[in-house]
Amino acid sequence: MDPSSTGTMQRIQNEKRQLLFLCIAQVTVGHVRYSIPEEMATGSLVGNIIQDLGLDIKRLKSGKARIFTEDGSEYVGLNLDKGTLIVNKRIDREERCGLVSPCSLHFQIILDNPMELHRIDVEILDINDNAPFFAKREMSFEISELAVKGARFSLDSARDPDVGLNTLQTYKLSPTDHFKLNMLSRPDGTKYAEMVLQTLLDRENQEEHKLTLTAYDGGDPPKSGSVRINIIVMDANDNAPVFSQSLYRVTVPENASKGTVILKVSATDADKGTNGELVYSFSQNSDVTSSMFNIDSHTGEITVGGELNYEKVKHYEIDVDATDKGGLRDTSKVLIEVTDVNDNAPVISIISLSNPIPEDSAPDTVIAMLNIKDLDSDKNGQVKCFISPDLPFKIKSSSTNFYSLVSDDVLDRETTPEYNITIRAIDEGSPPYSTNKTINLRISDVNDHAPMFPQPFLNAFITENNSPGMSVLSVKATDKDSGNNARISYFLEDSQLSGMSASAYFSVNAESGEILAVRSFDYEQTKEFNIRVKAQDGGSPPLSSNVTVKILIQDQNDNPPQVLYPVQTGGSLVAEMVPRSADVGYLVTKVVAVDVDSGQNAWLSYKLQKATDRALFEVGLQNGEIRTIRQVTDKDAVKQRLTVIVEDNGQPSRSATVIVNVAVADSFPEVLSEFTDFTQDKEYNDNLTFYLVLALAVVSFLFITCLVVIISVRIYRWRRERLFYKSSGNLPVIPYYPPLYADVGGTGTLKQAFSYEVYGTADSRRKHHVMTCRGMREQYKIHSERKKFLGFIPAKAVPQIALT
Structure with a gap:
């Protein structure tokens, strides 16, 4: 590099160090544009989003602010502590954008809780950091001495990666004894030069000419690059080929296959014989062009030699030479425009996702933010995004290429615990390309269901004289929720049973719902209890429900019959008197007994166990009535002793006995003489x-x-x-x-x-x-x-x- 270029670079570096402010071109809500020069040092300030977006440091940190770029580049970083954008790595505008102008970086600043999206555009300004240069160090021409004045010779164009004024502006040729430089502009505004013969050549006078072609850009100070031109003067051939057109234009679709003929160039030469035979070839072009296209040296047909890609290169510029056998040639330019076809499917990127979401989320809750892009252009790059209408969600467009997935209906985890949301993006090309992306969204539980018992009332039975701690019944409730919201505990509600707390009689296992008897029960005292058991879940706040349990005490045969009549005394004897004239079936007396048990345990039966004369009396099995079964005679003894047994119907049965004294006599003296001892005490x-x-x-x-x-x-x-x-x-x-x-x-x-x-x-x-x-x-x-x-x-x- 020459001293002038070195000084220019140093001055640019000094200017970059002194650049401490940014030009904010446009500020809108959620959209900021900055402009910075290329080649800024790492850590240099790009912009203050705290001021420009109206945010604060706490919001940046709580929202987990981050940068999202569609192409994954990391040229600009975010300093959360200061709320500034800084240069993350060296930015070379030429490497990033090439000849495209303006050159911009597009990225998004994303914040969560709630989700926010801010678009940032950073325009990279060009600095004159590249000098024009030629692909080759020298160019060679073989020109016949018969070349006429005004003969044109196309020169290789210099290249300058810079843009605007910093790119190539002019050429200078020296010396100019025989040739002059003709400056021309292409339709796109770029400069190229032709060398025009202005003085006839004389091989015998000078067989070789050496020229220097210098290219200058428009920087301040300007930079330059040069190439050496060697001209060899040929003898004889005095007619040069002439192309039918000085400029050829052609369009080719990017999906054109290899070998496809896209153009045929043609030139004529007035000479005859070998001097009129032409050979077609590409001029000194870049290797990319020569690899993408081929030319038939005899026919001039240009064919596709590689895979075209509109998204990478949209047009090509080729110089074609027609050279005769005498070395004369003419040059024509071929402009090849590549047209877009729909060969790229949309790409769906999930840049933020809230998963799972609670089932009580309100409609329009943002679930995910999506970036959908298509590398094609025009209609081929226009994308529509949608999901199934049967889902309780919808897609909203937030900005260009950005979409939000939001809830559109009430969610219920107990009905649908998760959703497979398939996002479909389809472009408008012909035929259209589409892409699917599925999000598995889980619904988290909230405590919106109380525990439920299968029945509001339950009956349980327990036999009296039970052991304390005996299991009575297990209650079970179910809860449609999950996790802690479905973890059920059981409690005995405090109430009064027979004047005492319910907990004095029963207890409930909090985990299993098993109801246990705290004490032994007596059917004869209490026949039933009514308690309430509460089932409560572990949610916050907890929900609960109740079930009423009716506990019936079942009787046991634990009490023997008790004889009420006749009354058994210790010393005196009560006797029933039966006259001797009593007929068959005469009611002597009735044994009366009771059993405090219930049911079949209290069903009593009466039987005559012993009797002085079994042929005289009988006992009613059900009513206990003692009756005569035959006529009383004079031979029957006055004193009759009956033993009656009373049995209940329990298992095993219990019994009691009673002794009935019967006096068979017609008068008291007769009875008295029988029941009185011979020695009486006066x-x-x-x-x-x-x-x-x-x-x-x-x-x-x-x-x-x-x-x-x-x-x-x-x-x-x-x-x-x-x-x-x-x-x-x-x-x-x-x-x-x-x-x-x-x-x-x-x-x-x-x-x-x-x-x-x-x-x-x-x-x-x-x-x-x-x-x-x-x-x-x-x-x-x-x-x-x-x-x-x-x-x-x-x-x-x-x-x-x-x-x-």
Whole structure:
């Protein structure tokens, strides 16, 4: 490089170091254009997007600002800390754009949450950093001495990668004794030169001429390049070939196959013989041109020799020479325009994607940002983008070649947990090319479904006398959500059962929903419980639902029958009196028994186990009635002893026995003589009245005591209940009192219509029994009436006696 070029380069470098500001050509919303010179040092400032786009540092960092380029170049970088664009690597305008002007870098600044897209255009300004140069160091011409004045000789054009004023502007030829330089312009404005003969050549005077052709650009200062021209003067041939056209134009599609004839050039030579024979060839062209096209040296046909690509090179310029045997030649220029065909499919690039998205996303939520480009031009490069209309999404065009995929409907993960969204891009070429790209979009769950039980009410059964901790029932709820939103826990709702908290009777496993009995149950105390179990998911906020469980206590045969009548006493003996005139079926008495169990466990049957005379009496299997089965005779013993067994229907069954004394006689003396010992104590008869009065006083005292106890118990329970509600504490265990044997619900063995009365005397300490007279019953009637409060003494109209 000459000293002038070196000085120019240094001055440009100094100018670049002093360039501390940028020219903002155009600022619109989301679109900024900058201009910078090429060859700026790495790290140099390009622009301040904080000021130009109205953003701030926090937004850049929170939005994960980044640069997206369609071609993947990284000439410009983003400094997030300062909010500036800087030169990322050296930019050579000639390497980037070649002869295309203006030369621009196009990229996008993308931010997330919410998504934003800002287009940045950076125009690369040319500096005069390239000098014109020639492809070859020298050019050689063989010119006949008969060449006439005005003969033209095409010279190889110099090249300058710069553009505008910095590119090639003029040529200078020296010396100019025989030739002058003719400057010409092509239709596109580029300069080329022709060498024109202005003084006839004389081979005998000078056989060889050496010239220098210098090319200058328009820089300040200008740069130049030169080539040596060697001219050899030929003798004889005095007519040069002449092309039919000085400029040929032709168009060829980029998909033209190798060997396709695109043009035929022709030239004529007035000479005859060998001097008129022409040879066609390419002038000193670039290797690219010679590899892309071929010329037939005899016919002048130009054919395609390589693969054309409109997207890379749109036109070619070729110089064709026609040379005769004498060395004379003419030059013509061929301009080949390559036309575009639709040979490129659209390219879909996903530059940002939110995956997964929550199912409660609002319509028009941006899911992805797409860049779709087609390297073809005009209609061949115009692209339409769409997706299936059946999907709850749509495509929106945000700017040129950029699209947004947004939601278009309500999403439901439980219905469709994921979508395969196929994006189809098709150009408008003929035939059209298309590209598909599929996005697998997952829908994330939100807690929008509460746990659900299969039924709102459930029944469970548990046998009484169960072991604490026994499993009663397992409840199960389902939740359509997923993850923690579907993780279900079970809880027992706090409620009052028989005056106590439900947790005192039952517990629920939080994980499995299994209901466990906390204590043992007694059917005779409580027959059923109603509890509520809540199922709650793990969402935020949590959702829940309830199920009501009715727990029925099943009865066990854990109570034996209890005989209410006849009453069994310790010392006295009650006997039923049967006259000897009694007929068959005479009702002697009725055994009355109850069973506090229920169902078949309370079904009682009566059987005669033992009897003094089995042929005289029978017992009703269902009703317990003792009747005669034959006529009573005088031979029958006065004293009859029957043993009756009462059995329930449980498995295994339980039983109770009762002894019934029957006196077969027509008069009291007869009975008395049978039931009285031969030695009677006179002292006992004298004191009988005293014992009767004493017994009446004792019974009255017991009656009053029972009333006081009952009232005290009720007052105690009432006070305990008030203390429980005030303190919210656990209730004390309610003491168990034997149930009354009145069948209120109609499930027992006694009917309310029956009413029996028994009358007894005080027990005597003597070892014998005395038959009392019928008139004494009235004296003890008051005593018997007071004993009715016990509620279990039956009575009947059959005569009865008390034996002491």
